[in-house]
Amino acid sequence: VFICVLKGVRLWEEGKSSDTQKWSSLEHKGPYFPPEYEPLPDNICFYYDGQPMKLSPATEEIVTFYAKMLDHEYTSKEVFQNNFFSDWKEVRTSIQERKLIKTLSKCDFSQIHKYFVEKSEERKNMTKEEKQVLKEEASRLMEEYGFCLLDGHREKIGNFKLEPPGLFRGRGEHPKMGKLKKRIQPEDVTINCGQDSKIPAPPAGHRWKRVQHDNTVTWLASWLENIHGRPKYIMLNPSSKLKGEKDWQKYETARRLKMKVDSIRKQYRRDWTSREMKSRQRGVAIYFIDKLALRAGNEKDDESADTVGCCSLRVEHITLHRRLDGQEHMVEFDFLGKDSIRYYNKVPVEKQVFKNLKLFIKHKDPEDDLFDRITTVKLNKTLNECMPGLTAKVFRTFNASTTLQDQLNKLTTEGMTVEEKILSYNRANRAVAILCNHQRAAPKTFEKSMQLLQEKIQKKKEQIEEAKKELKEAKKAHKDAPSDKSKKLLEKKEKAVQRLSEQLKKLQLQETDHEENKVIALGTSKLNYLDACITVAWCKKHQVPVEKIYNKTQRDKFAWAIDMTDENFQF
DNA sequence: AACTCTACTTAGAAATTCTTGT
DNA sequence: ACAAGAATTTCTAAGTAGAGTT
Numbered sequence: 261v262f263i264c265v266l267k268g269v270r271l272w273e274e275g276k277s278s279d280t281q282k283w284s285s286l287e288h289k290g291p292y293f294p295p296e297y298e299p300l301p302d303n304i305c306f307y308y309d310g311q312p313m314k315l316s317p318a319t320e321e322i323v324t325f326y327a328k329m330l331d332h333e334y335t336s337k338e339v340f341q342n343n344f345f346s347d348w349k350e351v352r353t354s355i356q357e358r359k360l361i362k363t364l365s366k367c368d369f370s371q372i373h374k375y376f377v378e379k380s381e382e383r384k385n386m387t388k389e390e391k392q393v394l395k396e397e398a399s400r401l402m403e404e405y406g407f408c409l410l411d412g413h414r415e416k417i418g419n420f421k422l423e424p425p426g427l428f429r430g431r432g433e434h435p436k437m438g439k440l441k442k443r444i445q446p447e448d449v450t451i452n453c454g455q456d457s458k459i460p461a462p463p464a465g466h467r468w469k470r471v472q473h474d475n476t477v478t479w480l481a482s483w484l485e486n487i488h489g490r491p492k493y494i495m496l497n498p499s500s501k502l503k504g505e506k507d508w509q510k511y512e513t514a515r516r517l518k519m520k521v522d523s524i525r526k527q528y529r530r531d532w533t534s535r536e537m538k539s540r541q542r543g544v545a546i547y548f549i550d551k552l553a554l555r556a557g558n559e560k561d562d563e564s565a566d567t568v569g570c571c572s573l574r575v576e577h578i579t580l581h582r583r584l585d586g587q588e589h590m591v592e593f594d595f596l597g598k599d600s601i602r603y604y605n606k607v608p609v610e611k612q613v614f615k616n617l618k619l620f621i622k623h624k625d626p627e628d629d630l631f632d633r634i635t636t637v638k639l640n641k642t643l644n645e646c647m648p649g650l651t652a653k654v655f656r657t658f659n660a661s662t663t664l665q666d667q668l669n670k671l672t673t674e675g676m677t678v679e680e681k682i683l684s685y686n687r688a689n690r691a692v693a694i695l696c697n698h699q700r701a702a703p704k705t706f707e708k709s710m711q712l713l714q715e716k717i718q719k720k721k722e723q724i725e726e727a728k729k730e731l732k733e734a735k736k737a738h739k740d741a742p743s744d745k746s747k748k749l750l751e752k753k754e755k756a757v758q759r760l761s762e763q764l765k766k767l768q769l770q771e772t773d774h775e776e777n778k779v780i781a782l783g784t785s786k787l788n789y790l791d792a793c794i795t796v797a798w799c800k801k802h803q804v805p806v807e808k809i810y811n812k813t814q815r816d817k818f819a820w821a822i823d824m825t826d827e828n829f830q831f
Numbered sequence: 832a833a834c835t836c837t838a839c840t841t842a843g844a845a846a847t848t849c850t851t852g853t
Numbered sequence: 854a855c856a857a858g859a860a861t862t863t864c865t866a867a868g869t870a871g872a873g874t875t
Contacts, residue, residue, distance in 0.1 A: 419863085419864075419865080421863095421864090423865065429865095429866085431842090431843080431844090431866065431867075434866095477837085477838065477839090478838080478839080479838075479839085482838090485866095487866095490836095492865085493838070507840095510840090555841095555869075556868090556870080558870080560867090564866095564867080565867090567868090569869090597868095598843095598866095598867060598868055599841095599844095599866075599867065599868085600867095601843080635832095635833095636869080637832090637833095637871095640870070640871095651869075651871095652870090653840085653841090653868095653869060653870085700843060700844080701843080701844075703859090705858065708858090709857095709858070712858095783842090783843090784842060784843075787841085788841055811860080811861065813862070
């Protein structure tokens with residue numbers, strides 16, 4: 261028995277080490293700690309109920325966090341104010357502070373606020389030389405803390421600076437907004453490094469929480485963040501080999517799904533008519549994930565914003581329309597997804613899906629789960645049985661990359677200029693961003709820049725009118741009294757009209773592009789969902805320099821694809 | 832099977848730097 | 854040379870999902 265157990269353990273360990281060992285040597289300097297708090301100068305003061313009040317450094321620091329945010333919308337929210345005030349209260353040590361400060365509305369941070377506004381103004385107005393000094397300082401820091409040695413290679417770290425203390429700003433209606441995010445002490449930090457590497461030195465007079473040598477994980481340091489008590493990590497930059505290989509693997513999994521997707525689609529359609537409710541729900545859920553690129557929708561606690569994904573959709577998030585906009589069996593989705601970004605969509609669905617949805621919502625309240633018989637865990641288990649490595653999120657990657665490839669094929673033609681090809685690429689990229697619902701707040705300068713563009717267009721149109729008039733005159737002159745000179749003039753005027761028309765077309769194209777990008781964020785899909793091999797192959801096939809599509813960071817991240825992809829690559 | 836813990840990817844906002852037109 | 858606007862980088866929150874625990 262003993263031998264069997266021993267063998268079992270060995271086998272398990274070997275199995276584990278062969279596919280979960282992430283590195284064999286790892287050395288780094290540990291995280292960089294943000295600078296200590298610098299107390300306010302004596303002439304800058306906090307006022308309570310009209311009276312100046314000197315605060316202890318600890319409470320003063322917290323007050324500066326709030327004061328700095330004063331002209332941000334956040335500080336006008338009651339939840340934010342209450343969370344801030346109660347966390348601030350807990351840090352107050354002096355009896356005077358505890359006794360006196362009773363309500364936020366009597367707190368006056370305006371002098372402190374003004375002080376920081378002026379400070380940042382000063383920063384902006386620094387001379388070139390002063391800025392250069394700062395830049396060098398930063399690059400020295402990067403040089404010292406920004407890299408690690410992993411398996412003998414110098415790799416860039418993604419976030420070597422620890423997060424400074426401040427007030428927590430959640431996304432959307434977050435119940436914890438305004439809470440104090442505490443300063444991280446070395447005693448909070450776990451270091452992970454190679455067994456025989458040099459152990460990073462903690463700041464003088466301090467010690468690490470723990471030093472471990474676990475090569476089954478990729479992080480260099482971790483701590484528990486105090487708002488939710490979740491772990492945070494210091495990890496490598498996407499340009500690293502470790503991350504790059506993982507990224508490549510992700511797209512290879514998505515490509516395997518391509519081989520399997522027909523049979524999976526057949527299966528979920530079959531599930532729509534299953535005797536079992538859970539199979540029907542699973543079938544419809546996977547259909548949504550596949551068709552609409554919805555996220556899985558894990559359960560979440562109520563200590564965060566109320567957002568949902570597919571499996572956590574509630575009855576109130578969909579409306580069924582027998583007929584809508586001239587189409588049958590329409591489902592109207594309206595819910596807040598990740599980062600409280602609104603998902604709003606009206607989609608026609610198969611009759612059987614419509615019937616099922618009606619069934620799922622029967623006798624339920626608006627706040628009940630739409631899919632009450634399934635969870636993301638069960639759903640992923642089913643998917644994994646269809647194909648090893650398949651989970652809900654693979655569908656997003658698969659559908660995003662497939663869409664890019666299809667759109668690129670559709671939108672690119674040989675006669676196009678490089679500029680037109682780039683526009684096509686952006687269009688294809690945009691189709692993906694829309695599919696994945698990647699939105700952003702409209703840029704503050706949007707209206708202005710749009711107006712500017714429209715003025716330019718108007719001007720161009722006037723120029724064209726003018727040029728046409730001149731052309732007409734030239735024509736007439738040439739007809740009345742033909743001569744070499746009149747002919748030349750005519751040709752010149754014709755060219756001018758043509759040139760101006762082209763410029764107008766370009767401006768109008770720009771206008772469309774700009775308008776369409778108003779609330780669409782292209783970056784997220786480009787960085788996380790689109791197999792870089794598709795882009796690289798397209799660039800090669802159509803002689804578009806890859807730098808026109810990928811900036812430096814993106815080229816670093818996708819080095820693996822740029823190196824190995826030829827123009828015949830198919831996703 | 833529910834719950835907890837952990838590790839990793841994905842996300843938009845904000846800050847910073849670069850580019851462009853004047 | 855400089856200011857405005859665009860592009861890029863930084864920051865860190867918020868997801869997904871696997872594994873372990875009860």
